[in-house]
Amino acid sequence: MITEYGKDLHKEKYDLPHEHDMNDHLSLQVDTKRGNDGHIEIMGKHMDDEVHEPLRDNDKDDHKRLPKMHVHAHPSMHMDPALNVFFTVDDLQIGKSMPIYFPQKGPSTTPRLLLREEADSIPFSSTQLPYLLEFFSFPKESPQAKGMGYTLGQCELKPTEGETKFCATSFESLLDFARSLFGLDTRLNVLTTTPLRNSTILLQNYTIVEVKENSAPKKLACHTMPYPYAIFYCHGQEIRVDRLYEVSLDGENGETVQAAAICHMDTSQWDRHHVSFRVLRVEPGSCVCHFFSPDTIIWVPAMAV
Template identity: 60%
Template sequence: MGLRFSVWNLLLSLLFLCAPVLSENLHDSHSIPSHMNHMDPSTMVFFTLKDLKIGETMPIYFRKRDPSAYPQALPREEADSIPFSLKQLPYLLQFFSFSDDSPLAKAMEGTLNHCEVPPIEGETKICATSLESMLDFVHGTFGLETKFRVLSTKFLTKSATIFQNYTILQVPKPMVAPKMVACHIMPYPYAIFYCHSQMTENKLFGVSLGGDNGDRVEAVAVCHIDTSHWSRDHASFRVLGIEPGSSHVCHFFQADNIVYIPAPTYHD
């Protein structure tokens, strides 16, 4: 696959300029509410809009990984030459020399399954196999002539703690975002981003957080106002104890997620 990954790696590196190189080796659940101990910590990113206020404390999971360990990205020409479909999984496992029962094979199967699930009502989605396909999707969502901003969650301190209580330190800052595209990195032998955009109303915020251990995080969070078309199996409903459509759902973005929003336009 070579080393022709400079543009993609530049984008990924920009996301981690403010992030230390960390290993995900600690699970600090000190002072986490006891009724949450049975939950998968990685699902603890959800909250409601009423929680979004200065002084509010909540348990949050922020994974912390060395960006150099992420899978490399492929140029569009090379990515397009490799099949990307669940029905081609046996060929792909042979292509990448993975055994059928290996953890890597299971991860690939999970990613391909996720990518082939139809979008929910009012949503558009793509699994971007290259930077070019990701940007095509962003331009298709915003318009070819629309300039855009790239947002991500940033770690301001060095720590290996991935799960702890965080307190909102300042009044959350609303961001003007009539549309947005969120891209989430997926487990795969090369860089795959699941990107999606919803036509329903969303509210985007910048949130300053302080952890129990002194960690500081400048987080990006989104609140989805209409959840009536979401699956009942969505993790947010289990965490928050609500039903689809009964309430809005907010969540923090991980540091390896990319959020695109149209850049503000100014008129004389």
């Protein structure tokens, strides 16, 4: 359950209770009134994180270009290790091993999620970028400035046909958008990838030990974006065209990860230069799957889990 709106929510992390068993190992029971024991942190992406993909002016559609933590490459391709998250639906077999990159997230690198009153007092528009850079004391050519410009630009892109998208700048706006999409009376679950606990090895071989498809007719994935405070880029399809999975993985070093993953069954509208096509050696229109980073949350109706 999400705790009540108000002062109790105004802290550097916002805690959501969660359940942890093998049948529901990634789910969070969510409503808007009260909380119980257990928690998961809603986190933002730190401004010092690199934006791994090129910031191209001709991008028409953000969901065709996944943020940093959603890209993958085989080591032989001499790409950034963080690109090791893509796979095909045929790879979802128990016993299958593959190299996967999971970033290690922690409180020291996490911007806080603002309350609406705070967020609404700060402009969130590319037209206000010069003011914002001065406000946050970032030099114009700094990585932080480029990250802010990237985030503002992506948030201002129009959704494609059949897509729902929204950039949440506060805790309340994140929750309100999810509830407006699914209905005010719908109980929600949040699926996540469990963060690494004992390992500093971000890229290693993992073996699939369990696969569970989530039957949600509608879903909303919210990715953190580079910004001085937590921004969630949320998007989903109005009809069910993707497949959502919960995957249990055993790492070579003994690390176990309960991962959320999605398979995009139709990529015909994606940018034909999307890195996933090159990584998987497939053509636009082919199925493309990827694991979610631990700082991504996926909202689904509770009945679907």
